[in-house]
Amino acid sequence: MIKIWSMKKNEDAAAKRKPKTSAAQIRVQKDLTELDLPPTMKTHFPDPADLLNFTLTITPDEGMYKGGAFTFSFVINTNYPHEPPKVKCTQTHLLHALDRKIYHPNVDLEGNVCLNILREDWKPVLNLNSVMVGLQYLFLEPNADDPLNKEAAEELRKNRDQFVYNVRQSMRGGNIKGVQYNKVTVQ
Amino acid sequence: MATAEVLTNGNSTLCDWHDRYYHVDQILDRPGPRTDPSFMAGDGVKEFLRNQCKILVIGAGGLGCEILANLALSGFKDIHVIDMDTIDISNLNRQFLFRPKDVGQPKAIVAAEYIMKRVPGVKVSPYYGKIQDKDDAYYMQFNLVICGLDSVEARRWINATLVNLVDPENPESLKPLIDGGTEGFKGQARVILPTVSSCYECSLDMLNKPTAFPICTIANTPRLPEHCIEWASVLEWPRVQGDKKMDTDDPEHINWLYTVASARAKEFKIEGVTWSLTQGVVKNIIPAIASTNAIIAASCCNEAFKIATSSAAYLNNYFMLIGTDGVYSYTFEHEKRDDCPVCGGESLDISVPRTWTVERLIEMLVEKQDIQIKKPSLSTASSQIYFQAPPQLEEATRPNLEKQVFDLVPDGGEITVTASTLPFSLFLRITYS
Numbered sequence: 015m016i017k018i019w020s021m022k023k024n025e026d027a028a029a030k031r032k033p034k035t036s037a038a039q040i041r042v043q044k045d046l047t048e049l050d051l052p053p054t055m056k057t058h059f060p061d062p063a064d065l066l067n068f069t070l071t072i073t074p075d076e077g078m079y080k081g082g083a084f085t086f087s088f089v090i091n092t093n094y095p096h097e098p099p100k101v102k103c104t105q106t107h108l109l110h111a112l113d114r115k116i117y118h119p120n121v122d123l124e125g126n127v128c129l130n131i132l133r134e135d136w137k138p139v140l141n142l143n144s145v146m147v148g149l150q151y152l153f154l155e156p157n158a159d160d161p162l163n164k165e166a167a168e169e170l171r172k173n174r175d176q177f178v179y180n181v182r183q184s185m186r187g188g189n190i191k192g193v194q195y196n197k198v199t200v201q
Numbered sequence: 202m203a204t205a206e207v208l209t210n211g212n213s214t215l216c217d218w219h220d221r222y223y224h225v226d227q228i229l230d231r232p233g234p235r236t237d238p239s240f241m242a243g244d245g246v247k248e249f250l251r252n253q254c255k256i257l258v259i260g261a262g263g264l265g266c267e268i269l270a271n272l273a274l275s276g277f278k279d280i281h282v283i284d285m286d287t288i289d290i291s292n293l294n295r296q297f298l299f300r301p302k303d304v305g306q307p308k309a310i311v312a313a314e315y316i317m318k319r320v321p322g323v324k325v326s327p328y329y330g331k332i333q334d335k336d337d338a339y340y341m342q343f344n345l346v347i348c349g350l351d352s353v354e355a356r357r358w359i360n361a362t363l364v365n366l367v368d369p370e371n372p373e374s375l376k377p378l379i380d381g382g383t384e385g386f387k388g389q390a391r392v393i394l395p396t397v398s399s400c401y402e403c404s405l406d407m408l409n410k411p412t413a414f415p416i417c418t419i420a421n422t423p424r425l426p427e428h429c430i431e432w433a434s435v436l437e438w439p440r441v442q443g444d445k446k447m448d449t450d451d452p453e454h455i456n457w458l459y460t461v462a463s464a465r466a467k468e469f470k471i472e473g474v475t476w477s478l479t480q481g482v483v484k485n486i487i488p489a490i491a492s493t494n495a496i497i498a499a500s501c502c503n504e505a506f507k508i509a510t511s512s513a514a515y516l517n518n519y520f521m522l523i524g525t526d527g528v529y530s531y532t533f534e535h536e537k538r539d540d541c542p543v544c545g546g547e548s549l550d551i552s553v554p555r556t557w558t559v560e561r562l563i564e565m566l567v568e569k570q571d572i573q574i575k576k577p578s579l580s581t582a583s584s585q586i587y588f589q590a591p592p593q594l595e596e597a598t599r600p601n602l603e604k605q606v607f608d609l610v611p612d613g614g615e616i617t618v619t620a621s622t623l624p625f626s627l628f629l630r631i632t633y634s
Contacts, residue, residue: 015249015254015344015508015509015511016237016239016377016507016508016511016515017237017239017511018372018375018377018394018397021394021397035580035581035582035617036361037357037361037402037542037543039582040542040617040619040626041542043578043580043585043588043617043619044619044626046588046590046591046594047578047588047589047590047591047594047619047620047621048590048619048621049590049591050590051591056591056592057591057593058593059593059594059597062585062593062594062597062598063584063585065585092354093353093354093357095405096353096357096405096408097411120417122420122436124436124439124440126416126420126435126436127416128415128416128417128420130415132416133413133414133415133416134413134414134415136410136413137406137410138405138406139406160415160417161417161420161421162416162417162420162421164421
């Protein structure tokens with residue numbers, strides 16, 4: 015066998031054993047403890063010992079979604095950050111709740127979210143902070159070009175005032191074109 | 202000239218015919234001008250290679266079959282192989298150790314039997330299961346590990362395991378890892394000396410990202426058969442099946458996806474959705490090319506041979522092959538990353554009084570001139586000690602500040618420290634004074 019050990023002698027520091035924490039776990043710890051969230055975003059851990067499953071609630075303080083509270087579930091697997099976190103819109107702190115309907119061109123009625131860095135543009139250099147900031151941006155600038163809720167996108171493109179009205183209606187738990195939305199307004 | 206040696210391994214005495222290793226021995230019998238000074242030409246090196254060296258092959262698929270055959274034929278005699286899969290009919294075009302009668306059988310077991318039958322005197326010990334089933338003691342028994350895997354996750358696991366295995370007190374604990382991989386006409390072979398050279402995790406950002414289509418394209422404007430299949434698996438499956446987990450190895454599930462994707466394709470007048478494309482897209486199958494596997498496996502096995510025998514300089518440390526546009530190959534030294542979460546970072550042995558609280562320990566870290574930490578967050582492998590953020594976790598871990606470190610971390614236990622001012626993670630090994 016080659017004598018690898020002799021190469022090691024010079025590198026004392028590297029020779030020390032590391033704890034058995036997984037790379038994903040360390041990275042999540044780093045991401046979470048360095049989160050720099052504005053007052054409009056808040057994380058919630060159903061089980062504080064489990065860093066890989068949590069929710070984020072966004073309460074926009076400007077724009078047409080002002081006054082609403084929107085919750086997203088984050089599920090991180092052991093392949094993070096090679097794979098992005100799985101993020102869905104959900105209107106409770108339960109990760110698999112059924113009622114998750116919000117009126118937004120980039121969020122469908124199943125809670126799927128169209129945000130490029132959650133899928134095709136994800137890179138390991140991005141982190142949880144970038145994803146959260148990206149989500150908040152969707153509420154400030156809904157984007158009619160990447161529709162997941164086609165009717166909402168259509169409305170936004172055709173008649174912005176009507177769209178804004180629909181947003182307000184939906185946030186109060188109203189019915190728009192036969193779809194009952196969840197009440198998300200906060201006092 | 203080589204003469205038949207008396208070997209003790211299995212039935213090899215009976216099988217080692219005269220001049221069996223004539224050609225390999227041309228390399229092993231005498232040193233050359235550039236061989237390593239530690240090279241023991243002649244019986245010493247042959248004895249090691251053929252009677253002592255224990256090598257582990259991870260994966261008995263496209264690369265694994267080639268690797269096993271190459272190792273056995275170049276004189277390795279104690280080979281172990283792990284694979285968690287069973288043989289599928291679609292494997293038979295390139296996984297040449299398998300026959301139609303073997304379909305459904307575990308790859309590791311069939312491959313081991315085939316090699317032992319075909320190459321007398323070689324012992325191949327199979328394990329049908331996951332690499333994660335095995336503990337440190339198992340991996341400790343090998344001199345070398347060679348991987349032919351198709352999963353990033355499994356590579357990250359074995360890489361981290363071998364890096365963690367390195368014990369500064371024990372030279373035997375350092376196991377060279379040779380990793381091969383192919384994707385169509387492209388491939389790579391690399392040598393990883395855990396803790397000494399760049400590890401798999403160091404190069405994670407070089408990986409191609411898996412093909413993903415924008416979710417809005419899938420939802421609204423499908424143009425490709427793949428878009429229809431992704432629609433079925435990403436959007437329709439969770440909508441219709443709820444929390445039922447999709448199993449891509451279950452033909453029933455693939456059938457369902459295929460039916461749903463076909464209907465979608467019909468609606469948008471898209472052609473090309475087939476059962477095998479559906480399976481390929483959801484399992485992220487990249488067409489495997491037997492000859493690319495042969496090149497990469499051969500390259501890996503040459504490195505294993507050179508490392509085991511010191512008969513020639515080994516690969517330093519990354520060989521890539523791109524055959525998609527003519528043939529291009531490039532070998533370079535991938536550098537270690539200081540902030541690699543597996544092999545990088547700093548590690549410190551510190552001794553603290555048994556009476557110290559967590560708060561006192563954090564103060565000490567902040568005051569320490571040589572590490573310059575602000576606002577460190579601390580955890581052990583199993584629990585959080587103190588997190589600076591987010592607020593809920595800060596609150597949940599705040600009571601720990603007043604506890605004694607001794608109550609949370611055993612003597613000799615380890616703490617992972619992260620901080621925004623720290624570009625890498627820091628590991629503390631705590632002893633009590």
